Amino acid sequence: MxxxxxxxxxxxxxxxxxxxxxxxxxxxxxxxxxxxxxxxxxxxxxxxxxxxxxxxxxxxxxxMPFYNSEEERQHGLQQLQQRQKHLIEFCYMVAQKYLFEGKYEDAVPAALHSLRFRMAMHGLSSVELVPAYLLLAEASLGLGQIVQAEEYLSQAQWTVLKSTDCNNATYSLLHRNLGLLYMAKGNYEEARYHLANDVSEIWHKYLNDHYQVLSQARIQQLDLLGKPFVNDTGLDEAQEAEAIQILTSILNFRESTPDKSPQKTAFVLKTLTMLYYQMMNSSKAQEYAMRALTLAKDQQLTVQEQNSIQELLSLISAEEDRPIS
Structure with missing residues (x-):
């Protein structure tokens, strides 16, 4: 030094x-x-x-140095912005690495740098600050600093609530950290709720990405060869069994809680539908799709959500009606 x-x-x-x-x-x-x-x-x-x-x-x-022209000044500003972006990503990566290694104390300064660079670039209320808040919350939990972790998570939650463009990965990380916080505080019911959100988001993203690729490949192969495309989850049998167990447990938890959230329950039902569809279990896939569609209609979920479930149901029905060659 x-x-x-x-x-x-x-x-x-x-x-x-x-x-x-x-x-x-x-x-x-x-x-x-x-x-x-x-x-x-x-x-x-x-x-x-x-x-x-x-x-x-x-x-x-x-x-900033003196520039002879507006063009030079703009170029200088662009370079500074690129440097800020690099430092945001680099400090975030370093903090993440320390967290993976269990070096919570080392993670804090790097995460703080990432947070301050984000504030300087995006402002004090941008959703871009949330990943850094979550790193700091996780490091604080690792250090046993519950109050500090709660403060960072409150900032993250408030920022997410005000935002309209928060992605699923950020939501998932937020729920994971809230789950860990409530576990540390001994509130296991709240912990289960947030960890269920995190896990269902992860499985939905994996299965949805896989489903989109398979659907396109299946359509192309049907056009070219006139025979069905064989679906595949990309998981082995043990992983498929684990996915079914986890998602079914989350569904049971969702349906048994007093404060039911139909949108989140439909989300888990859709995830199970995609899983069984990719496992070529059409009857189970249709069962969960029908439950999701009924819930979406009864609870008057958005037309977009109802349509996405209906599309899944149509694909499953088409697979069932197609003769085996």
Whole structure:
């Protein structure tokens, strides 16, 4: 680590620690644009990620140079934006790696960097902040810091609620972390609810992606050869059995909870439909598709949701009616 020295802070200027945002007393001697409350946090940041990004921070945290033309200025701004994007992704990747290795303390500074770069680029209320909040929540849970984890998850939940373009992967991570939080707090009913959301999202994404590929291949093969395409889940028998067990358990849990959510129940029914369809068990696939469609109509779910279930049902019926060659 580079030599560190006390700050002579200019009058009226407040410098904050990169890790905890307390008043800073030290600066990194290598980049001179990163500040710390003391040697402990400087060492923590250095070993986590600062050593890898030290020099990249200089152009982001210093005044832009004078440009001779608007074209040059725009080019300079684009370069800064590309650097920010790189640092967002790089710090996120580093923090993720530490979490996988169980190094929760090392993950925190890298995740904080990713969060602050996201704030600078996307604003304080963007859904782009959520992945970094979730990393910080997971690291806090790993460190046993329940209150801190709850604060990060509250920020993530609030941001997701205000957003209209949050993807399934982010929703899944949010539910997983909320499940882990409630487990740590001993609220196992809430933990089951959120972990069920996470697992069903994962299975739905896998099966839906696989289903789309198979459907296209099946249509093309029917056109070319005039014979049915053999469906396949891409899983072995043990994995298929595990998928059935997990999704059926989630469905039972959804249907037994007092606060029923028809949209989420229909979502699990659709996932089971796709699973059985790809396993070439048309009768089971049709059973779950019919249950999903009945629920969607009874509960007046959106026309789009009803149509997607109807399309699945039509495909299953077509497979049943087609003669075996």
């Amino acid at each position: 580079n030599v560190i020295y006390p700050l002579a802070v200019p009058k009226g200027r407040r410098l904050c620690c990169e890790v905890c945002e307390a008043p800073a007393e030290r600066v990194c001697a290598a980049c001179t644009v990163t500040y710390y409350c003391g040697v402990v946090h400087q060492k923590a940041d250095w070993h986590s990620v600062h050593e890898k990004i030290c020099q990249l921070l200089i152009p982001l945290r210093t005044s």
